[in-house]
Amino acid sequence: MAPAMTDGMQTELRTLLRSCVQCGLCLPHCATWLATGDDVQSPRGRLILLDEILGGRADAAEPSFLAAFDQCIGCRACESACPSGVPYSLLEYGQDLAFAAAGSPAGWSSGPALPAPLIRRLSSVRFLRTAAAAATLASGLLRGLLGPGWRTRLARAPGGLGRLPRLLGSLPRSPSADEGVVRLLNGLIAAAAGAAAGRVEDPSPSATVGPESRVASPDILFFRGCANEGLMPGTSRRLLDLLRRCGCRVDVPQGQACCGALAAHTGDGRGREDRHRRNREAFGPGPAPADGGPWILVEASGCGHELKSVPGELAGEVLDATEILTRLSLPPLRPVPLKVAFHDPCHLRHGQGIVAEPRRLLRGIPGLELVEPAEPEVCCGSGGAWGLRYPDLSGILARRKAENLAATGADLVVTTNPGCLGQIAGALADVAPGLPVLPLTDLLWFAARKG
């Protein structure tokens, strides 16, 4: 049950709301508006609804209002786009207000595609690990049984069966073994060389990244994250490998928990606070010491956004992996003559404001051509648990994202968030079969590996 809002909070909200001049410039950046063309499902529309409630012109329990708030992915693309600097996070308060008035726990009243208890389970590390293994197995089996195009065929199946491909598609399938990554990338490089015979390759063997503040041997505390640890165990190991080769001392604190984002997604405030507490215990309670303390490295941007959301909570500076890697002296990188498109996870781009770092890392790889897709700021429709609850909207957005990525003519898509990775891989399998998605750190590891 969401807490009731005090009069003081309502007044503050009203003041914040008035910074919206209703110009509408947020609309084309909003994933749900792009998918529906419906102004109710736009940031401005939702702010108008909030204004109606606060102004006493509408009942907060009105179901159509509730649904409009609930369908917001929370990607914050609107916040990046807004010229007036409207803090769209206030929509979350709108959600609270509406759900409190409706007398139901946030997020679960408007007919989501999957039952709430099942999605709650998704916050569990153990569940994710099992699901990942099962999904990989199931995808393989289904592909074997139904042949190419199995996803499309299955999606047409009636009832719950039709949802299976999306469920499976939302779980990443990047190679876990080192050899798998090497084989995939070598294959792509050979294919690209064959396709574009005569493409000039940069013969220089190495390049370094991150000119500004190189640290010889920094201390890094590694935040494991449940999703990527469960779903991309090889990737985390390769990132650790890369960091150690850069001269970092990396420690993985024991007893750390999920960042709490998934609990927050499901409206479970208490669960979120519990995980924050456990992480304070594992990493040491903040604020960080005067010298900045160790870097707390976060691999998945969703976790990074969550951990940074409470500044000074931990005894070190929380940094995304791309932020840390650009600050390090990387080992010599071998050429990767591929056209690569980077997909910005919303939690990285809008949540943490990190846009340049991943691109700088990619441009530092010799021979690599970085291509920019259209609509880089638009959400891929994964949105943590959101995609499972609104599979139709999520599917439209995944397809739109995949089409934009494929239109760049890239040989490879890289990203930094496991949720996006799975969502995009699933859609690319239909839109551009043969265009793989890899974690950015896997590509860097490949370029930096010995031998």
Place this chain on the structure above:
Amino acid sequence: MSMPGQSRASRPGASGGSGPLTDAASLSVYARDASHLALGRPAAVYLPAGEPELRAIVRQAARERRPLVCRGAGTGLSGGALPGDGWVVLGTSRLLGCGPVDPLGRTVTVEPGLLNERISALARPSGLHFAPDPSSQSAATIGGNIGENAGGPHCLRHGVTLQHLRRLRWCDARGEPAGTGRGLPLERGFDLVSLLCGSEGTLGIVTSADLKLTPDGRSVATLLAVFPRLDDAVSAVVNLLGSGLLPVAVEIVDQAMLEAVEKAFAFGFPTDVEAAMILEFSGAAEETAGDAARAADLLRRGGARDVQTAADEAERLALWRCRKKAFGAVGRLAPSYVTMDVVVPLGRLPLLVRDIQDIKARWGVEIATAFHAGDGNLHPGVHYDDTDPEQARAAHAAADAIIARALELGGSVSGEHGIGIEKLHVLPWMLDAESARLHHEVKTLFDPQGLLNPGKLLPAPGASFAPCPEPPESVDFQWESLTARAPASACLADLQSAAMDRGLWVPLGAWLPRPAGSWGLATAGTVGEAVADLVTGPVLGGSGSVRDCLLELWAVTGDGRRFHTGAPVFKNVAGYDFTHALCGSGRVFVEMQAATFQLRPCPAHLGIWGLKTAGGVPLDWPALEPLLRRLRERPNQPGPVCLVDLEAPGGGTLIVTAPGRDTDWDLGALGRLVGECARQAGLECTAQAVVPFRDGPTELAARGLLPGWAAAGSDWDLLGLPAGAADPGQNVLPVRLRRAVLQADPWLVWTPESVTDPAPWFADAVCRGGRAAPLPRPAEDVPAAYLRGLKRIFDPDGRLETPAWLEEG
């Protein structure tokens, strides 16, 4: 893009597919838009996914006598898209269809829901863009742009939305489909495109549009100049444009606006100056570099503290982002604001800026202003706290004072945002009673039940209207404002000659051989004829028609009532655009009395190249076609006009003429291109000269280049390819003419030979015996009932010309 049906079902009250949406959330959200005004609460919202569905909704609304308002992205600022109580809202956000870009015809067909910015993105691979760029362009739809006749910074050189519409398909108040004609650049007749564009959804609903695309500049130079004093900045713009420079955009942001923009984007603008100016030049590399240097010098001498050039594309885009999102950034200044879009003759801009300072002091309000300074168009935003009724009253009083002052200076109440409901009370301040009456009659003709966006745009009947201004009795130049007013009887050639003395002209130099063997304006001897007949010759050095440089019109209806329409300003969206709708309508609806034209820098030179085959081999079309095609693609510069005469002694001649600013990079480059093309076609160059532009016709005759043309007679037919009919690149000529004058951009052919329609081409017998021929029969998609209705409104007793096709039925 596919649209979901199911996802909507998750909102209670939302049925699947495209509606109607009647849930509380939909009715609340669609009752509001960017205008901050309120009218009422709709009964239902529809988001049709196709044109048939759209028409079905309009039909149903008509049956139920329910008012209907069309809405794009809700970015309008005058309340044009707001519904009243119980209305139907028809959202176009799912009408996103778009045809392939035609790179040679420079057109694309789009549905109304497509976002403005998306059109340029689609055209970019072809080296083209859609020039109108309202600040809301990232979110605004093309349908909304057409409804409001939107402008934008880059309209200074390229013109507003209307000038980029070739043809519209629309649906009338009964839900019946209709068109506007063939989309020919010089199509004569009552122009429904001009009438519908800017009519704010009160006459019909556009279902798709053929847009004109503009070639990208080969090089772009963007300058940022900061001025310690706002007055200096504004005066510098007037001097700059008067000096013969024509940037694609000249924008000014004042200090208050600068602060908001700095808060939003942290670009690094100084906030200790009263004004920052953004200037952009586009064209050949030599041209932009030279113009930018000249402009920088002029601005420094005009009081600029610092003038910088954007170092790269990223910096250029960042500059424009700051400018274009400025209006959203004002939310950082105050919770509420009233933004105007007044426009005044350019030369009066410094006066208005000074008066706004007085108004600010008098009413004790804060005002932040962004200017499309080159257009004389400005957006003063009066900021206030809407919880304080005293502040709100003062803000609106100050706004009305600014509008009234702009009108006193000869301006218009709205240059971009439209009337909507916001400016209903000020529209009568600039319309005369007769013009207002025509507004209502036209509205009743198109929407007899009064269901299409009722209560918008139209002046309240019985209001106190402005007197009809007196038409000029002789040619009257406003050099600082770059306009020329002239009575219909004035000789256009004299007007041009006087303007050319100052390095300016009205870019409609239509030249055809005259019977006497000399060159000159073919039929458009007078200003009135030029306006009525749309100038019936190739436009040398321009790229449009009279419609594109006409600003203001005085006319008399068939029953002798004089009215005035338009204003001597570069942008005007106050009321129906009778000015452009009547331009080219012959002598059927009104009699032209006087007109105001926009002046532009006149080209300095005319390049002339005479070509023929070697050794007396007859010249033929197969040899000419590839050559003409290549010349046509000459980017960025006005296309050449070519004269083909296969009857000329010695096997026939081709004469290429083109205006130019410079003899080296401009005409020199064209000369090299002509030479190269000629070699490939096996032609030899027999004459080559660069002469002063204004002496072009006499020079051509004096050099003996036109021996055969004297015999051509005074009957001329115009051949044009309707928009979207076929790839014009494949159709240099529909028939093998012996004599023809070819205009490259837009692609049109004049011939003294009599031609009937060689489908898909359209032929118009524009000139018979030296006089304009009767108006041709309009295309079949133009509903005859509306044309007959317009005839009844403008000429109730049938005293003016009535072509036979108008009497039928």
